[in-house]
Amino acid sequence: MRHFKSVQFPTSGSHAQSSFVLNLFPIDVVLAILEHCSPFDLVELRRTSRLFRAIIASHQQLWVSSQRNLAIGTSLKVPSLPAIEASGNFSQWAYASWLFGGGPCTSCSKWTDRLPCNFVLRFRACSPSCQSILMFEPVLYVDRTRKHDNFSWGNWLPRIGRELSNGDTIHIYSSRAIKTAELERQQAIRIDRGTPPDDSMPFPCRTGVQLDEEYNRRARSRPELIKNAEALKDWQKLYMQQHDLVSQSNSEFLKLRSVEENRKFQGVMRCPTVSRLFFAFNRDLVTITHTSQGSLGRYTCALIIISLSLGPKPDARARRAQVPATRRLSRRDDPAAQRQSALPDLLAARQSRRPRRTQLG
Numbered sequence: 001m002r003h004f005k006s007v008q009f010p011t012s013g014s015h016a017q018s019s020f021v022l023n024l025f026p027i028d029v030v031l032a033i034l035e036h037c038s039p040f041d042l043v044e045l046r047r048t049s050r051l052f053r054a055i056i057a058s059h060q061q062l063w064v065s066s067q068r069n070l071a072i073g074t075s076l077k078v079p080s081l082p083a084i085e086a087s088g089n090f091s092q093w094a095y096a097s098w099l100f101g102g103g104p105c106t107s108c109s110k111w112t113d114r115l116p117c118n119f120v121l122r123f124r125a126c127s128p129s130c131q132s133i134l135m136f137e138p139v140l141y142v143d144r145t146r147k148h149d150n151f152s153w154g155n156w157l158p159r160i161g162r163e164l165s166n167g168d169t170i171h172i173y174s175s176r177a178i179k180t181a182e183l184e185r186q187q188a189i190r191i192d193r194g195t196p197p198d199d200s201m202p203f204p205c206r207t208g209v210q211l212d213e214e215y216n217r218r219a220r221s222r223p224e225l226i227k228n229a230e231a232l233k234d235w236q237k238l239y240m241q242q243h244d245l246v247s248q249s250n251s252e253f254l255k256l257r258s259v260e261e262n263r264k265f266q267g268v269m270r271c272p273t274v275s276r277l278f279f280a281f282n283r284d285l286v287t288i289t290h291t292s293q294g295s296l297g298r299y300t301c302a303l304i305i306i307s308l309s310l311g312p313k314p315d316a317r318a319r320r321a322q323v324p325a326t327r328r329l330s331r332r333d334d335p336a337a338q339r340q341s342a343l344p345d346l347l348a349a350r351q352s353r354r355p356r357r358t359q360l361g
């Protein structure tokens with residue numbers, strides 16, 4: 001049985017004790033559990049500790065199995081991470097975070113948990129109204145004369161091609177991406193002239209030669225990115241079909257449980273933890289059932305939260321208040337009342353056992 005020999009564990013700090021416990025645990029068992037995770041489960045586990053980061057980093061096949069785990073119902077496996085030559089964060093966890101971890105809306109900058117809505121231009125919309133804004137100018141720049149083809153960034157900047165009725169093709173860019181490309185080029189010119197670079201810019205400082213080399217790498221990576229964006233667009237349609245089915249099923253399940261627990265469904269769903277659990281189950285295309293495999297822990301948490309987090313039932317308190325005094329338990333029959341009545345006697349007895357202070361002097 002294999003143990004964590006290939007993983008570098010922390011030897012000090014708060015993670016040392018947990019690494020010691022996990023070191024006694026067979027890695028085969030841990031990996032078998034991790035193989036059932038979704039891509040975003042791995043992202044979140046990776047954030048919890050250096051230990052999990054080390055385990056996941058040394059077993060990259062976990063990302064492949066997590067992408068396969070979303071092939072449920074009509075949904076297919078998540079398209080693989082493209083092999084990108086250009087610099088930037090194109091790691092597996094960054095890819096999973098970008099897809100499932102949410103981000104700011106491209107239109108209004110509000111945070112949204114939705115998937116990106118345009119994988120070529122990397123747009124994300126928080127609502128249908130914002131999504132409609134992202135389909136027109138000024139968010140988009142329609143290059144009818146294709147002047148950007150002649151600029152230095154024209155060979156790599158992401159674009160959507162549209163064929164016109166006369167047979168010509170126009171290119172549609174993200175206006176923000178054009179602005180960033182212009183700033184990046186201006187920064188390289190400043191550095192070549194010896195002017196101090198602006199550190200607030202969202203890209204590394206490069207000279208003109210370095211930027212040209214990076215442009216070439218981006219141009220070589222562009223076909224792979226376009227291919228991946230098209231695969232993601234096709235995958236998203238089927239994923240969202242299954243997502244809607246699972247979401248409806250989970251909603252009905254929680255409604256039934258709410259009725260059984262004598263809770264209002266809207267009140268249950270307003271509980272932040274329940275809504276997060278509901279979102280996570282839907283995101284991972286897992287239906288909540290009494291015996292959900294791989295999600296038993298989440299389901300148990302959901303039930304505990306539904307049962308306990310909202311406190312005592314208000315209806316039970318109301319019913320108790322309506323019970324006639326003659327039908328209530330007498331103090332002799334009610335254990336809680338007996339404990340309450342016995343409390344002063346116990347305190348008095350404990351007080352009497354305390355040693356009395358002797359006053360000196």
Ligand SMILES: [Zn+2]
Nearest residue numbers: 105108126130
């Ligand atoms: Zn928005």
